[in-house]
Amino acid sequence: MPARAARAGLLLAGALACSAAAHAELLGVDGGGPSGGAGASGPGLAGQPGNGPAPGLGGDRTMPRPGGNGGAGGGAGAASGGSELIHYGGGGGGSDSGGGGGIAIIDPMGAAGGNGGGVAQALSAGADLQSSRGGAGDDGGAMSSGSEPGGGGGGGGSGAAVLAGGGYRALAVSIVGGRGGAGGAGFESGGGGGGGHGIRIDAADVRIELLATQAAGGQGGDGGAGSGSSGGGGDGGHGLAGAANDLRLHVAADSTLRGGDGGASRPVTHRAGAGGPDGTGLSLSASRWQVKTAGLIQGGNGGRGEASREFDGGKGGAGGAGLALAGNMGTLHNRGRIQGGQGATGGTSVLAAPGAAGAGGVGVRIAGNGNRLVNAGRIAGGASADGQQADAVRIDGAGNTFELHAGSVLQGNAVATGSANVLALGGAQPGVFDVSALAAGAPAAWSGVPRYAGFAAYEKTGAGTWRLTGGNAAALSWTVRAGRLAVDAEMAGSAMTVAAGGTLGGTGTVGDTTVRAGGALAPGNSIGTLRVAGDLVFEPGSRFEVEADPDGTASDRVVVSGTADIRGGAVLHVGPEGGFEARQRYVILTAGQRRGQFDAVGSGYAYLAPALSYDATSVALILQRRGAPGSGDLAFADLADTANQRATARAVETLPAAHPVYRAIETLPEGAPPAAFDALSGEVHASTRSALLTGARQAQRVNLGRLRDHLGLAWQAGAPMAASGGAPGAAALPGAPSPAWAEVVGAWQRLDGDGNAAQVRQHVGGLFVGADTALANGWRVGGSLGFTDGRIEVDARASQTDVASYTAALYGGRAWDAGAGRLNLLAGAAYTWHDIASERRVDVGDLRQELTADYGASTTQLFTELSYAMPLGMTAELEPFAGLAWNQLRVRGFTETGGSAALSGASSRDDMAITTLGARVAAPLGAGATLRAMAGWRHAFGDRTPQSTLAFGQGSAFEVAGAPIARDAALLGVGAGIEVARNAFLDAAYAGEFGGGNRQHTASVVLRWRF
Template identity: 45%
Template sequence: MADATTSTSGLAGRCLARRKIVAGTALTGVLATFAWGGAALAQSTYDVVISGTETAPIDMDTRSPGGGILHLEQGGSISVTSDTENAINTSTSNAWEFQIDGTLRADGTASGIASHTDDTVRVGSTGVVESPNGGAAIYNGWSGMTVENSGRISSDKFSIMVANGTLSLTNNAGATIEGTVQVASGGTSSIIDNYGSISGRDGRAALSLAGEATIYNREGATMSSEYNAITASSGVGHLENAGSLTSTNTEYVGSAAAAFYKSGTIVNSSTGTMSADIGAWIGNWYELTSTKGTLTNEGTITGKSHYGALFNNLTDASLTNSGMLRGVNEGAIFAGVTNSEITNSGTITGSRGLYFMNSDYAGTGHASITNSGTIEGTDTYALGKASGINYDLTLDTGSNLIGQVQADSGDTLTLKGTGSEDEDLKGFGTLTMAGSAWTLSGEVQADALNVSSGSLTLTGTDLSFGSIALTDAAELIVNGSFNSSGATTVASGSRFGGSGTVGETTVQSGGILSPGNSIGTLNVTGDVTFDAGSFYEVETDPTGTSSDKTIASGNVVINGGTVQHIGFDGTYDPSATYRILEGGTGLTGAFDSVTSDYAFLDPSLVYDRDNYTVDLKLLRNDISFSDKVGTTNQRAVAAVSEAAGHGNAVFDAAAFLPDDAAVLGAAFDSLSGEVHASLQSSLVENTDLLRTTLGQRLRSFGANGGPQAEGSVTRAATGADMLRAAAAPEVWAESFGSWDRKDGNDNAAALREDTSGLLVGADMTTSEGTQLGVFAGYGRTELNVPDRASSATADSFHIGAYGARSYVAGAGLLSLRGGASYSLSDVDSDRTVAVGALTGAQTANYHAGTAQVFGEASWSVDLGQAEVEPFAGLAWVGLDTDGFTEAGGAAALAGQSQDMSTLFTTLGTRVSAQIEVGALPLEITGALGWRHAYGDVTPFSTASFEGGAAFTVEGAPVVRDAVLLEAGASLALSDTTHLTVGYKGQIGDNAREQALTLRLSARF
């Protein structure tokens, strides 16, 4: 024996001991406490610490019959070569705890650690337990054990084997277990919690578990094997996988990432992957188990050679997939399963997507399938089955089937939500529409079609049903090759439209039959019956005499109801007759009424009892166009449109407008050319921009005849100082822009107007103190009337002259200012007409001339820090617009020349003050006023359609009363140069205008 040491210390009358031992040292009569992982373990009777090297087998029962704790320290080792003796062995009922931080190796076919009763093995991060030559690294043969691994446990066969009892295994992150973890047939249960890596060797599973098995494979963890990654052979298994389960060798046909051979639950989370010959396997080939197998997949499951998922010989099976489930053969196969429930919102794909088959133990079965994802059969069936299997298939929003769907009369198909499907859906016993909107464009066949809600549209080339029933507020639209041999019932609130052939048809009270779905014919084999309160909806073609039609081989039985005519846009022939019903053997009864959606046409029915037909005629009623519209402009246009008569394009388009007040009003407004009138008021009001600019310029002269700040009043005392001396000529330039919004009124539409431009001028002061000047400029106005689909631009060229004179008047200064201008505008207009079938753009180009004369009197008073100037202004504006001829078709207008004469008065007060910015004088001004308009404030446009009478419409009016707001600032850059900015706002009834100006002036 090498050295042996013992140390003791007292604790509450008991003895704690620490012994360092080598081969053969016996420990007796001591009490020890051992700490592992930073936490104190429960006190045990013995504590054995090995820090050196041990080569002989250790029999813990011989050395310490009462059980205890063995600690193999880091750097220590136990290495035993034996085929008969385990490296560490326990056989009594006393429990042992093993803390392995060193290396434990069994080189023979015996085990590394062979425990007996509820032992615990903890392998630290530096610990290794290995048995490379056929023995188990850790073995328990009696009542189970607990293993926690943070290091490495390795065997060429079984890393951990429990022959009886329960295994509780935790494999921590970074830890590895090499070799099968097995709970043999005598085992009762196991709990496996893996954060690290577990791999099988020599063709064995990573986990092979008998009894009840609960397995957690955490995110980032792996389990792999050449065969099954997990095998649960006899009990019910429960697996939650967030990591990776892999079978690495496809030579093992039938290997699975997880195989539960009795039953169980597999949950593969969004981060989980399972890959093997068979991705997931629940059930048994050799017997029918009266249990349930459940697979929930949110991640990826791959069957590399066979199936993504296999359920076999189960009473119940459940598959819920929101991830990717794929197999080379089937995405999922159900073999010998009595009841299957499949819910898919992800992707299931294989040569056959879902397949249901019999087995030697179950010859029939039923499946319930709900799909809102993709089910794909890359070779044949998206859904396939053997005889004796029936299923209920529900397609919900998001559903996508790729491949054939195999069905027979025992199967049902239900549509929910919204969607479309172009695969063939044939052979079903019942097809039920219970969603909101579906379109099926493949071949569709069923013994019975029930449309209980929403709208179902069928467009396939082979549509065949036994009976058809529409209930509630459902709608069926058929546009394909349609045939139904059984009875068709259209219940209250439902609507059936389409072409094809149906059996005996009854339209119940509140139901709607609409043959054609656009112009087409519905054939009825047998009688067609319209109950009282039913509706028969037909469309007619304005270009000819074709219409929707129902042809019955038997009787047409009409017990009342209403024919509803729906017309296409177009111009109808008032003399046309449209065949809408035809019987083969008889015609009885009559409809209660016939209606149309036209405002100016009345439909009538013609019954031919001898030939069993019903025809529809459209006749002009006695309602005038103008009776159906509300505004002055609309009535004016409606009257001349009606007077044009049949054959005139405008009349024909208007005559077939629907009886809808909004549509009628918009149509006649579209024809009116209102934009031409509204442009006139814009041109009149835009003259204010010139008056504002020139007024600011005239107020910019000082008492000595020199220029002063923008808007300033002469700061002088009284008497001769107020007389102006002659001043050198001065030139100036001013840019301006304004934004105008008018809300319109009950007659004319709202408009938006943007104007910008530039004026240049020159002026001087005479020796008598009179200011005189001239100016010229250019401006562009863009007018938009959205509600009339109209716009116009006016490019205007301005010329004019202005002048001013000031006089001493008491304590202030009386100033008289005035001017005159003329503007020539080049106008381009564009409007879009939309009246039923009559549409197109109408354009015109013409000229307008605007003249104005204006004057202002003001009296300014110097209050020391500020100057106040009450004022009164008067302006006259005269506008003349040329006649015009629009280009664009039948709705083009020929407009007459127009003129306006408008007078404006303005009352208000200006205030100004002067401060210094650095060494430069800055003049700040403001004004508040009221403007009133007299004379022509409502613009008119008189025009006519080609060959028609003239009519007059009104445009958006000139604002009659408006509040004026002005603000400005002028900076004297030098004695001869000034920079001025100004703002002006006008707020009137339903109108707002804002303008900005920028002027630079210089004196020579």
């Protein structure tokens, strides 16, 4: 090695020339030595110089590294081991990361480093974190002499330090680490101080939640300016850093963790310093950590390298990792965005090479064993200044798992090094994965599509379905542990194992396949063929599931090029959802050779039982009707529970076997026939008749009620008119021979089911208008017209009818004086026409039909009542009564439309007689108002359970019963009326009927006026 010039009087140009000749390998040195004191409450201790190799000096020489991670920057270091001494500017201080060191070729020792910044808040006992900023590091000392090194910048303090275990929360706060101090100027300038961490975890068993919080590491300090060589920029601080076990961290969707940017190097004439590397968004070095994030975690950007004239430009600082996790048995769940930092540009050079560009930061870097990374969000590596994409995920260690969920996006490759690392497809939502992205060796350069390399095994986990596409000829090992894996890819070299809880399907090609106990093989995605390029083994307790095309003869199938080994205990399963046809033969497995048989054939069919046939290379399936003990085949009605269901079942069985309704019933699952027969029965038509028969009493109540109001009085000009039922004259209006009236009615009715027919609900609204007049000898006669619109609902049968009714009525009566009271005789007749529009939904097997019909019906009524009104006390009146009515309902025939389950209905007639006993009471309230009440008992005779005769197309007729009408019921009523004008009277009333599961409520408002 040529001798160096003496230090005294050496010109800078000579020093540089000598350095370039003698130390061609000796470039800038980055990073400080071991950490100094923490500087939590004041200036920290200086970092200690560290020994390291002295490249280019020859022999076995060593030199101290620049000092200073932590509090103040370290002092100058010196190289020893020969006759010459080389000095370095002080290393930058850092919160927990080192600053860059400068290089000096001139003695003596340089200036002191700057003091470190303080921690803004130190927390314990589960306190909430507050907004804070760590103290900034002081700048390194500068040397006035042009031949001496400057001091390193002080490290920034942390924004917050957690010092004890427990639960912590940061809500809508900003926590930032302090900025590193700049390196001091000198001939060989000092390195910049490292930025402080945003949050530092210094205790085990910490639980911390970040809500609407921004935490960031401080920026690294810039290296000092020098005429010989410049110091490197300081590291950026981490957004959150921890080195204790059992950390549980939750980063909410509106929160951010960001590493600080690295410091830049400063201008220099000769040897340029490097830009500082940036901080990591989240850095953990511990075990059993648990991180859940839906927010943004981002590494900082590298610092810029400085330009040089004679030597290479300073290299750019590297981008920080989004997450750097080191340790064992940790778990990361990402639903947000994780981004590596961007690398910085290197410095230019006039006479030498430009500085290298800083590399982009890895998105997630995991080092350790037994860790699990779950991604349902976005992970991106950073880019270098020259456009090279960093890996999105890098895993170093053994037994780690990288699990993709639906929504996973990677920008950059995923690379694993070590042994037994697993790539898994998991989650509950469906996803798609292109197997051509799996690289057998090192992945190619980034091309816009992520590649996955270095994984020893591949798994399907979670309850969802993942679909594999593309192709990959590599010998890969797949295990389906849960959910469904649909292989629609060409993967002949991939060995498949289906574990308990997993299902393998699809229409692609796989290699040797083993289905273990509790696992299932279900080829196809609907109807399809899965090919096995090798052998297929069904182990005891495994399951083979197949389905068929309901519109053809095709079925799922497995085609095996080698041997299909069916071991004892394996079960073949076919289900009603499979679309199989009875009596159709389906080939479900073919192989080069078949060994063994399925122990059992599982089936969820109510009426069908599968049977298998075997030959040397195939397995075939046929479905046959189940047998009934001692009676041959199982009949449809054998699985019905009620009379309506049995009648419907027998009618369906008379249909041709190819009829859609017959096919739908024959392939029903176990337990489904009763509900299916109810849906097909058309019960709503019979229950509509029940509702119309009970609602017919509305016309009787309205017309006799109005006649009762007007009967028993003189009704001549100037004579009083009773308010209600012969109420005392205090409640009367001046009379008129021909009063008119209008009544608005609303009724709500419920008929409970009887275990055969379902519950029926009806609601009706309408208007009646009428008038009556006096005849000779005290008789009164009148008439009315009415319209009501109602809906009848049978919810349990997904059915309803809309009914519009038009009524015409005649009524008449007379009152006779009889002792202290009077005897009243009332009678009437009514005819009602009903326009009926029915709608019902059938959802049976593969039938999905909306069936409708329009038809007519009519109700004829005769009714009479005899009562005796007598005084009760001084002003009230009591009126016992007895009534008799007859109703006849005639329904016209109809035919439904809308599908194969449509019914036709025959015309029908129902007759019912009703007797009523009860009493009314009325009393004046003063000011022209009257109060009245009624109680009674009703008894019904005749067709109380209407039955409709129905038939399917091509089938026999059957009868279905509607909801029953109560034989006996209690009657209750209350009302009040008031004179609203000299010529008008307003009345409001309620009537209720209760008994035998029937409920009917009627409200009415009546306006009567005189001409």
